[in-house]
Amino acid sequence: MKNKANTKGRIMLFCARFVAYFVLIFLSALCLFSFYMLIINASRSNAELQAGFAGWFSTHFIDNLTNAWNDASINIPRGMLNSFMIAAACSILTTYFSALTAYGIHVYDFKLKKPAFYFIMAVMMIPPQVSAVGFVHLCNTLKLTNNYLPLIVPSIAAPVVFFYMKQYLESVLPMEMVEAARIDGSGEFRTFNQIVLPIMKPAIAVQMIFSFVGSWNNYFIPALLLDKAELKTVPIMIAQLRSADYSKFDMGKVYMFIFLAILPVIVVYIILSRSIIRGATAGAVKG
Numbered sequence: 001m002k003n004k005a006n007t008k009g010r011i012m013l014f015c016a017r018f019v020a021y022f023v024l025i026f027l028s029a030l031c032l033f034s035f036y037m038l039i040i041n042a043s044r045s046n047a048e049l050q051a052g053f054a055g056w057f058s059t060h061f062i063d064n065l066t067n068a069w070n071d072a073s074i075n076i077p078r079g080m081l082n083s084f085m086i087a088a089a090c091s092i093l094t095t096y097f098s099a100l101t102a103y104g105i106h107v108y109d110f111k112l113k114k115p116a117f118y119f120i121m122a123v124m125m126i127p128p129q130v131s132a133v134g135f136v137h138l139c140n141t142l143k144l145t146n147n148y149l150p151l152i153v154p155s156i157a158a159p160v161v162f163f164y165m166k167q168y169l170e171s172v173l174p175m176e177m178v179e180a181a182r183i184d185g186s187g188e189f190r191t192f193n194q195i196v197l198p199i200m201k202p203a204i205a206v207q208m209i210f211s212f213v214g215s216w217n218n219y220f221i222p223a224l225l226l227d228k229a230e231l232k233t234v235p236i237m238i239a240q241l242r243s244a245d246y247s248k249f250d251m252g253k254v255y256m257f258i259f260l261a262i263l264p265v266i267v268v269y270i271i272l273s274r275s276i277i278r279g280a281t282a283g284a285v286k287g
Contacts, residue, residue, distance in 0.1 A: 041255040049251040064256035074237045083234040090155035091211040097156045102165035124159035168203040205272040234261045
């Protein structure tokens with residue numbers, strides 16, 4: 001009976017693993033298919049794209065790259081540099097100050113600790129579109145249009161990142177470590193920067209990726225604040241290409257620009273990807 005039960009258990013375990021791996025492989029292929037089609041379309045001419053679907057590469061990849069890179073209406077290298085500067089600054093500020101805020105809420109006991117936490121969580125529920133009109137009006141009043149500061153400085157306040165960081169700290173940071181640092185004479189900022197931040201590296205890597213991608217893909221607020229050609233970001237330039245005159249519209253060039261636009265995101269993901277699974281798991285599950 002034991003052998004039959006063990007055999008049945010192994011069969012059920014095998015079936016469960018088979019189903020899990022099949023679903024994961026299917027979802028992975030589904031996600032990668034869009035990238036595959038993007039590369040294929042970036043290698044096709046406008047006439048070929050107008051003709052319909054094709055499942056294999058064409059011979060116009062270099063032509064599309066040259067046309068997109070040398071387009072007179074947009075400056076792709078400058079746009080990618082603009083987007084990278086904004087996204088990098090936002091990801092650094094978002095992760096550092098969110099981690100610092102989470103550290104303060106987690107470590108210190110003060111009278112308004114719970115109201116402060118609930119207030120930050122309430123702010124998280126407000127979509128940015130609701131406050132966009134007032135924010136743009138404020139930027140106009142302060143003469144901050146065509147300036148990157150309104151796109152970078154507000155990233156300091158990121159309730160979603162704060163919540164993730166706080167959950168992560170609750171799972172990995174023992175209070176005894178902080179108290180030992182205080183006894184040794186370490187200041188609060190030194191304790192945070194030299195002891196807590198290294199512990200939070202996985203969570204910081206995860207949130208830097210998400211923050212970088214979110215800022216890189218941000219179109220709504222930059223489109224409202226930036227109208228100088230030399231300051232425009234990648235999403236604005238892509239929208240500008242798509243809205244070109246139909247007689248000059250080149251789908252191959254648009255697909256090539258989109259392909260170029262995702263390359264920095266892929267590079268950042270590859271650099272920080274080693275910490276994603278470890279960081280996401282530790283941040284989501286309390287130890």
